[in-house]
Amino acid sequence: MKIVTWNCQGGFREKFEHIKLLKADIYVIQECTDPEASRGTEYEDYCKFAGEKGKDYYWIGNEPSEEVKSPKGLGIFVKNGLETELINNFYDDFKFFQLIRVKNSFNLMGVWAMPKYVEMIHDFYDANDDIFDENLIMCGDFNSNKRFNYKHTKKDKDGNAKNHTNLDKKLECKGLYSVYHKLTKENNGEESRFTFFQGRHLNYPFYLDYVYASEKIIDKTELLALYKREHDDIPNKFEILDRYEWMKLSDHLPVVFEIDETLFE
Numbered sequence: 001m002k003i004v005t006w007n008c009q010g011g012f013r014e015k016f017e018h019i020k021l022l023k024a025d026i027y028v029i030q031e032c033t034d035p036e037a038s039r040g041t042e043y044e045d046y047c048k049f050a051g052e053k054g055k056d057y058y059w060i061g062n063e064p065s066e067e068v069k070s071p072k073g074l075g076i077f078v079k080n081g082l083e084t085e086l087i088n089n090f091y092d093d094f095k096f097f098q099l100i101r102v103k104n105s106f107n108l109m110g111v112w113a114m115p116k117y118v119e120m121i122h123d124f125y126d127a128n129d130d131i132f133d134e135n136l137i138m139c140g141d142f143n144s145n146k147r148f149n150y151k152h153t154k155k156d157k158d159g160n161a162k163n164h165t166n167l168d169k170k171l172e173c174k175g176l177y178s179v180y181h182k183l184t185k186e187n188n189g190e191e192s193r194f195t196f197f198q199g200r201h202l203n204y205p206f207y208l209d210y211v212y213a214s215e216k217i218i219d220k221t222e223l224l225a226l227y228k229r230e231h232d233d234i235p236n237k238f239e240i241l242d243r244y245e246w247m248k249l250s251d252h253l254p255v256v257f258e259i260d261e262t263l264f265e
Helices: 016-022 044-050 118-127 146-151 164-173 179-184
Strands: 002-007 026-033 057-061 072-078 084-088 097-102 106-112 136-141 209-213 221-223 236-240 255-258
Touching: 002 016, 002 106, 002 136, 002 209, 016 026, 016 044, 026 106, 026 136, 044 072, 057 097, 072 097, 072 106, 118 164, 136 255, 146 164, 179 209, 179 221, 179 236, 209 255
Parallel strands: 002 026, 106 136, 221 236
Antiparallel strands: 002 255, 026 072, 057 072, 084 097, 097 106, 136 209, 236 255
């Protein structure tokens, strides 16, 4: 099963043709508009890509207004007849989190950490810590990195700063780890590869987009480089796509996580 997470930097109804070439089973897209708002317009192809709301895709975001008729939000697009079910979109308190059940096998959480960035994820975790366990895959644009710890000094309910270092500690207590950092053994804030380029400039790189999973899943995962696979006996693969290709479309790069879902059995 192939999962792709990507902050498209808006305009997804004009960019989806590019991402669908990846032939993923699930796309977790940040900064996309609700396809329902495009029905009967020149973007009808976007609606066809999305399919039926609540079955083929799930979307959450701000309500339309006179000023913004098609607001951006978080979309999860399901392909290939995959059986999924929305568990909760947490709309009342946390607008940009969605949790779905996939093939009655594992839970997938999509995240767009706006507007309070990592502090928002801390607040969400503290209010919903019971949904975090080793049967969860959590992915999206966290807008967060240890390099920005100094900006996040507000305290959580336990008196700890709501920064990325302490978020990692919370998730580790639930058996969840950043796939990239576990595979590379790099410390957060000291990455050699990046997912975001501010202003689409190569000299302003950051690692902001994450996939978190259990050690059982990560132990059977290979980090791909330049689309090449080296170990056929390793069922899962993790990949950050090419910056030169994807920076034409967004300041974020797509992150691909391909898994053998039977490992959750």
